[in-house]
Amino acid sequence: MNFRDLSPSPRTLMTPGPVEVDPRVLRAMSTPILGQFDPEFTDLMNETMTMLREIFMTKNQWAYTVDGTSRSGLEAVLVSLIESGDKVLVPLYGRFGHLLVEIVRRCGAEVVTLEKDWGTVFAVEEIAAAIRQHRPQLVAIVHGETSTGCMQPLDGIGLACREIDALLVVDVVATIGGVEVATDKWLMDAVIGGTQKCLSVPAGLSLVSYNERVESKLLKRKRIEQGLLSDSSAVSSSFHDLLGSPIRSNYLDLCQLQDYWGPARLNHHTEATSMLYALREGLRLVLQEGLQDRFERHKRHEAALMNGIAAMGLTLYGDPSCKMPVVTCVNIPDGVNGESVRAVLLSEFGIEIASSFGPLKGRIWRIGTMGYSCSKRNVLLTLGALEAVLTLHGVKVDAGAAVQAAMNTYNKEALWS
Amino acid sequence: MNFRDLSPSPRTLMTPGPVEVDPRVLRAMSTPILGQFDPEFTDLMNETMTMLREIFMTKNQWAYTVDGTSRSGLEAVLVSLIESGDKVLVPLYGRFGHLLVEIVRRCGAEVVTLEKDWGTVFAVEEIAAAIRQHRPQLVAIVHGETSTGCMQPLDGIGLACREIDALLVVDVVATIGGVEVATDKWLMDAVIGGTQKCLSVPAGLSLVSYNERVESKLLKRKRIEQGLLSDSSAVSSSFHDLLGSPIRSNYLDLCQLQDYWGPARLNHHTEATSMLYALREGLRLVLQEGLQDRFERHKRHEAALMNGIAAMGLTLYGDPSCKMPVVTCVNIPDGVNGESVRAVLLSEFGIEIASSFGPLKGRIWRIGTMGYSCSKRNVLLTLGALEAVLTLHGVKVDAGAAVQAAMNTYNKEALWS
Known part of the structure; x- marks a missing residue:
């Protein structure tokens, strides 16, 4: 059996993830491996924690990675906090809200959903009212729904949760590093971020941060693996002596993860070395750019893209x-066959844009402007190529207008900065 | 905040993982990203599946990755197969057997353990007898216990399982790619391999393969996420209409994972692109070397290491x-303070060997000879450095003897190949 050399074609990735990766991050991954408990490696882990706190805008002690893609972090937080029979409120307005419901239900919770039409979001007061009415133990919500391109205002939900002593868990997978995520200011008890979106690090890690309210709940469910204890007989009953019920997952048990990331350095998994190198370098570049500058960059290219799309005569989905x-x-x-347009964009221009899920499949395209992919070059190339492919598909467009509209937007840049 | 450039010191990694990575695999990770459903990427996924089948010596349709470190694969298989109240037999002879117990218990199983003193393994007939006696739904066992350096013979256990229609799940995390793992011949229903050991790919993925006996059990528990369905109302009750109970994890649900890896390509997680690049390259190198040649290489360097250790006057732990x-x-x-020896080896020579867990902590060192780390150069450097550090710690050793004994072993190489 003979397999060819790895040699993927060049791509411009304008999806809501995975997006392009800064060459400096790609290079970091080719650095030789350190052992997981090598002091040089644990230093890198600690530095990564420090940078994660900055990114999450938090003073939380705990900010670390779960070794899996974004949804592993969501499940880690939810399975570690939810006990069988807990009531969990999920306000949902898109596909990833459904994912939260899915995970929460598998954790054995009684789920209460609050639904909004896709393409819109809730008024914070609607959610606060539902919290007061249902009095859940936990509220889980998505910050940015990439399935619909909508973003839920969060400020105020945390306060309503504290009134009834509920925990607020927020999926910031798609917003972290591209949009403000004010963990402490918005009283979010646990947040879960993704790497392969606005942070522009390859998929494979999930980022979590949580406060003392979460930790105190976790510690009630904590136990140490038997194979790690020096005197195995002394603790054989510990599984049954917990105040809370045991956490259902071992891999996604935040108690064990924080003992691995914390000073105890208790063996759990083997941290994904090369991915940690990539994340550390990616976070370093984010902080070098500066969070506020980075958020403004994302707004600038969004404006150019939207103006280009409008000039092409296309309309945007959602409120x-x-x-x-x-x-x-x-x-x-x-x-127009949306999938055919996507396929030609990919095969002829090497540009990828996304379709959507469920009821929106075949109805919208989703164009991401995230992280390293969020650049003038990419916006201009995408608009030009999309225009050409639409023309090829018989759509009447004002030839050349989209790119000019985007260029004009950029020329006004001085006014915004 | 200013963080220094990523610049880890060079290391010779002689632990049971993570081990050194072939520069070709490191380079593969710096390849730019493809989108997860790009046909070029799904081709790479398919090629990886083909190579995994070779490595696992199986004709199974399913051989793919779980995006997490090794224990994520263990938990994925166990949580997807075990229903609450199932009886599971775990014959254990070290720390990683305890880990299986831990995971199995959290899956809600009734666990029956069969224990052997650390440093020994079971006769296959002992396990077969226990299977006939306890009649479990599932048997889970470790192939190679890195905590004790012992390896359990497996041939015959699968047959006993089939007699009572039990499933056999084997943790081959530490053996895959270094020692024969004959999935089909030994009638193993599911196997879970690691990347960061004998395959010499960085940690971050887990490798699973399973047969139709497993798949038929999985399909009884299958459901599709609501956010993915076009008509969301039609299936809202599907969660309750299963023949089997729903799988407790979403991230580690093999039903969803096989629909992501299979022709359906249903969205689940975002495959860890750079890690998949690394794995594909790592597998390619393994197959280029040839499995049998690779196994012999591991035996050859083991012999040199053992002879060197003996010449130093040290003794080996275990049967x-x-x-x-x-x-x-x-x-x-x-x-001798074992941790002090390890610390000096690391800080002065850049060589890492491992300690062990639980009752063996402070009693043994564990030296890995795995994958890319398993080389003449590494064995000779390690023996020389260990001798020097032992001398520094006041241990009387016959100076120079260890390296000479290893060299003599290599000089006999022609006789073994």
């Missing part, structure tokens, strides 16, 4: 008042 | 008749 700055959802014109 | 060829456990001489 503009809650549009997510890092994903732009475009209505597929009537009679 | 030699079940020694794992890729891990050599050395008794720490009386009165």
Whole structure:
């Protein structure tokens, strides 16, 4: 059996993830491996924790990675906090809200959902009212719904949770590093971020941070693995002596993860060395750019993209008042095969944009402007190519207008900065 | 905040993982990203599946990655197969057997353990007898216990399982790619391999393969996420209409994972692109070397290492008749601080060897000879450095003898190949 050399074609990735990776991050991954408990490696882990706190805008002690893709972090937080029979409120307005419901239900919770039409979000007061009415132990919600391109305002939900002593868990997978995520200011008890979106690090790690309210709940469910104890007989009953019920997952048990990341350095998994190198370098570049500058960059390229799309005669999907700055959802014109447009964009221009899920499949395209992919070059190339492919598919567009509109937007840049 | 450039010191990694990575694999990780459903990427995924089948010596349709470190694969298989109240037999002879118990218990199983003193393994007939006696739904066992350096013979256990229609799940995390793992021949229903050991790919992925007996059990528990369905109302009740109970984890649900890896390509997680690049390259190098040649290489360097250790006057831990060829456990001489020896080896020579867990902590060192780390250069450097550090710690050793003994072993190489 003979397999060819790894040699993927060059791609411009304008999806809501995975997106392009800064060459400096790619290079970091080719650095030789350190052992997991090598002091040089644990220093790198600690530095990564420090940078994660900055990114999450938090003073939380705990900010570390779960070794899995984004949803592993979501499940780690939820399975570690939810006990069988707990009531969990999930306000949902898109596909990833459904994912939270899915995970929460598998944790054995009684789920109460609050649904909004896709393409819109909740008024914070609606959610606060539902919290007061249902009095859940935990509220789980998505910050940025990449399935619809909508972003939920969060400030105020945390306060309502504290009134009834509920925990607030927020999926910031798609917003972290591209949009403000004010963990402490918004009273979010646990947040879960992704790497392969606005942070522009390859998929494979999930980022979590949580406060003392979460930790005190976790510690009630903590136990140490038997194979790690020096005197194995002394603790054989510890599994049954907990105040809380045991956490259902071993791999995704935050008690064990924090003992691995914390000073105890208790063996759990083997930290994914090369991915940690990539994350550390990616976070370093984010902080070098500066969070506020980075958020403004994402707004600038969003504006150019939206103006280009409008000049092409296309319309945007969803309520503009809650549009997510890092994903732009475009209505597929009537009679156009959206998948064919995507396929030609990919095969002829090497540009990838996304379709959507469930009820929106075939109805919208989703164009991401995230992290390293969020650049003038990429926006201009994408608009030009999309125009050409639409023309090829018989759509009447004002030739050349999209790129000019984007260029004009950039020329006004001085006014915004 | 200013963080320094990533610049880890060079290391010779002689632990049972993570081990050194071939520069070709490191380079593969710096390849730019493809989108997860890009046909070029799904081709790479398919090629990886083909190579995994070779490595696992199986004709199974399913052989793919779980995006997490090794224990994520263990938990994925166990949580997807075990229903609450199932009886599970775990024959255990070291720390990683305890880990299986831990995971199985959290899956809600009734666990029956069969224990052997650390440093030994079971006769296959002992396990077969226990299977006939306890009639479990599932048997879970470790192939190579890196905590003790012992390897359990497996041929015959699968047959006993089939007699009572039990499933056999085997942790081959530490053996895959270094020692024969004959999935089909030994009638193993599911196997879970690690990347960061004998395959010499960085940690971050877990490798699973399973047969139709497993798949038929999985399909009884299958459901599709609501956010993915076009008509969300039609299936809202599907969660309750299963023949089997729903799988407790979403991230580690093999039903969803096989629909992501299979022709359906249903969205689940975002495959860890750079890690997949690394794995594909690592597998390619393994197959280029040839499995049998690779196994012989591991035996050859093990022999040189053991002869060197013996020439130094040190003794090996554990029953030699079940020694794992890729891990050599050395008794720490009386009165020597094992951690101090390890620390000096690391800080002065840049060489890492491992301690052990639980009852063996402070009693043995574990020296890995795995994958890319398993080389003449590394064995000779390690023996020379260990001798120097032992001398520094006041241990009387016959100066120079260890390296000469290893060299003599290599000089006999022609006789073995």
